[in-house]
Amino acid sequence: MKPKFIDRLFISNNDNxxxxxxxxxxxxxIVCAIFFILTVIIYAISFFFKNDWIVHEMIQLISGVCFTFVFCSAFITLIFMTHNWIWKLTGVLVTLAVFYTATTLMVDVRMIYKDKIAYENKQFEKIVGIPNDVEYDHxxxxxxxxxxxxxxxxxxxALNLWIRQDYFEKNMKGKRLEVLYLPNSHYAIDIHVAD
Known part of the structure; x- marks a missing residue:
């Protein structure tokens, strides 16, 4: 049996x-509001797993996926609610971009999930060498x-290691680094200057 507020949406004599x-x-x-509430709840749950880094990271990525669906729902609402074709086109383009971001985050969740056993057993990949390039967050x-x-x-x-740009440039830039990382997601576990 459908709730009354859903039935009201289909009544044509409603002025709104x-x-x-x-x-x-x-x-x-309504979907947008539900995903927003889910995002907040899932993000809050992630802090209960602070000691288990990989589970914490997976849950935070899942909350990121929910947050992108908040934007998807908001822009789909815009597509259907507006009569201006420029806003409709903008809504379609933004929805596609945000949906692409959501699928990328879902792939990241899958890769980290595949790395869970490797992380628990400390079966990391290792690379030693001088980096070709370093990218910083904004x-x-x-x-x-x-x-x-x-x-x-x-x-x-390497964002999860919280290495500041000034520290990296002073102590690690241009030097041979030894990096331990997870095999599927390529998240760094440890970075230090090789002997």
């Missing part, structure tokens, strides 16, 4: 909701952190 597009848009507003405030370290054969994600 007239067209099918507006009714569909209203559903997506924080709104505070210090930049090392985001990716690129070698010839592999790119390693």
């Amino acid at each position: 909701v007239k067209t099918l597009g507006e009714r569909i848009g209203t559903y997506f507003m 924080p709104e405030s505070g210090q930049k952190m090392v985001y990716k370290i690129m070698f010839e054969d592999v790119t390693v994600e």
